[in-house]
Amino acid sequence: MIPGTINVVVVDDHAIFRSGLKADLDERLRVTAEADTVETAIAAIREHRPAVVLLDVHLPGGVGGGGAEVIAGCRDLLGSTRFLALSVSDAAEDVVTVIRAGARGYVTKTISGAEISDAVVRVAGGDAVFSPRLAGFVLDAFGTAAVAAVDDELDRLSARELEVMRLIARGYSYKEVARELFISVKTVETHVSAVLRKLQLSNRHELTRWAAARRLL
Numbered sequence: 001m002i003p004g005t006i007n008v009v010v011v012d013d014h015a016i017f018r019s020g021l022k023a024d025l026d027e028r029l030r031v032t033a034e035a036d037t038v039e040t041a042i043a044a045i046r047e048h049r050p051a052v053v054l055l056d057v058h059l060p061g062g063v064g065g066g067g068a069e070v071i072a073g074c075r076d077l078l079g080s081t082r083f084l085a086l087s088v089s090d091a092a093e094d095v096v097t098v099i100r101a102g103a104r105g106y107v108t109k110t111i112s113g114a115e116i117s118d119a120v121v122r123v124a125g126g127d128a129v130f131s132p133r134l135a136g137f138v139l140d141a142f143g144t145a146a147v148a149a150v151d152d153e154l155d156r157l158s159a160r161e162l163e164v165m166r167l168i169a170r171g172y173s174y175k176e177v178a179r180e181l182f183i184s185v186k187t188v189e190t191h192v193s194a195v196l197r198k199l200q201l202s203n204r205h206e207l208t209r210w211a212a213a214r215r216l217l
Contacts, residue, residue: 011041012056024113038062042073051124057087068101105129128205130171156198164191169211
């Protein structure tokens with residue numbers, strides 16, 4: 001194994017999709033196991049202890065809990081193994097259910113091989129990753145505080161930092177933010193670092209939860 005390679009377990013009940021996904025993942029990632037049911041997924045994850053699990057939301061087996069049931073069966077591993085949901089479904093209830101269970105992100109199967117590889121790397125690094133239009137479901141489900149309660153915190157951010165923060169919290173990649181705002185990726189990185197420092201947050205996952213709790217998006 002190449003030093004620094006990220007170990008991945010792929011969980012999906014369609015063998016053809018698993019094969020195509022494995023072929024699409026780049027050299028940063030190594031698939032150490034596959035599974036096609038709730039039970040085989042839990043067993044494979046416990047045996048291989050991957051950095052990231054690419055997890056379909058709807059799976060046979062178990063008691064009907066699908067991907068969320070797999071995460072529940074591996075809850076004690078959540079500190080070292082992260083789950084990224086990858087599904088054909090873009091239904092709000094599916095997104096919210098698997099995120100509540102402990103997944104660090106949710107992307108649809110329309111994503112490209114390069115995009116899913118980047119998403120896995122980001123999740124392995126602690127980021128939360130969502131297909132942009134799915135982030136709103138998470139914000140609606142987890143947002144509870146009024147915007148007025150965080151005026152002091154927002155005052156710490158410049159107008160540009162606020163724009164960057166909102167896009168990052170919605171699940172945009174640095175490249176997507178750069179394209180959206182017509183700035184360089186390096187400038188995006190600088191703004192993200194400043195935002196995290198000013199808000200006393202550690203990573204993008206915490207930033208997404210911070211923004212969601214305040215209904216900022």
